[in-house]
Amino acid sequence: EDQVTQSPEALRLQEGESSSLNCSYTVSGLRGLFWYRQDPGKGPEFLFTLYSAGEEKEKERLKATLTKKESFLHITAPKPEDSATYLCAVQARGSQGNLIFGKGTKLSVKP
Amino acid sequence: SQTIHQWPATLVQPVGSPLSLECTVEGTSNPNLYWYRQAAGRGLQLLFYSVGIGQISSEVPQNLSASRPQDRQFILSSKKLLLSDSGFYLCAWSWGGSVLTFGAGSRLTVL
Numbered sequence: 001e002d003q004v005t006q007s008p009e010a011l012r013l014q015e016g017e018s019s020s021l022n023c024s025y026t027v028s029g030l031r032g033l034f035w036y037r038q039d040p041g042k043g044p045e046f047l048f049t050l051y052s053a054g055e056e057k058e059k060e061r062l063k064a065t066l067t068k069k070e071s072f073l074h075i076t077a078p079k080p081e082d083s084a085t086y087l088c089a090v091q092a093r094g095s096q097g098n099l100i101f102g103k104g105t106k107l108s109v110k111p
Numbered sequence: 112s113q114t115i116h117q118w119p120a121t122l123v124q125p126v127g128s129p130l131s132l133e134c135t136v137e138g139t140s141n142p143n144l145y146w147y148r149q150a151a152g153r154g155l156q157l158l159f160y161s162v163g164i165g166q167i168s169s170e171v172p173q174n175l176s177a178s179r180p181q182d183r184q185f186i187l188s189s190k191k192l193l194l195s196d197s198g199f200y201l202c203a204w205s206w207g208g209s210v211l212t213f214g215a216g217s218r219l220t221v222l
Contacts, residue, residue: 001194004154009156016198022139029115029202034210034211036213041216041218042215042216043201043203043213043214043215044155044201044209044213044214045212045222046212049210056186087154089155096143096160096168097143097145097205097211098145098160098170098211099154099157099211101147101154102154102157103152103153104154
């Protein structure tokens with residue numbers, strides 16, 4: 001069964017304190033791994049897609065990496081506006097584009 | 112550019128009442144359309160997806176149904192709501208294997 005597990009469930013950081021979020025997955029043929037950001041009461045906002053092990057992508061203070069078993073979302077020198085829930089999802093080969101999501105990591109960055 | 116609209120944004124309904132949530136996409140043709148539900152403490156769960164008019168695939172057996180009467184319109188319905196139907200409902204679209212783009216969501220509370 002395709003599955004995504006994210007850890008930790010919640011993470012509290014001080015402004016400027018770098019850290020990483022983990023996404024472990026099992027899927028019958030990975031087509032892509034996706035990271036989204038979700039603010040309270042809003043729909044998820046796309047951040048990154050990773051397709052193969054070793055791939056990395058960056059956007060501002062965020063950097064996503066991918067191995068054959070997991071993905072990491074590294075946050076460098078976070079700011080309070082980075083506070084949100086970060087969702088990881090996988091898309092299996094042969095699927096009609098639908099994604100399997102983890103439960104998310106709720107990040108709080110204090111000034 | 113493409114945009115996705117969902118309504119209503121918030122809905123409070125009594126148990127046993129009907130439900131209709133609507134989603135429309137602008138700026139694209141023949142998109143794949145999806146309904147997800149996000150319940151407290153759980154990840155996003157795929158409910159239905161559609162690859163074309165009148166073509167609906169159900170992922171989870173329940174008292175909900177979906178319809179796609181037009182190319183860019185996706186409707187989520189129920190004849191009789193249950194308490195367990197409460198949650199945050201998200202419509203999403205993709206095209207040609209592209210990234211899923213989500214709407215702003217509809218918050219349903221069943222009392």
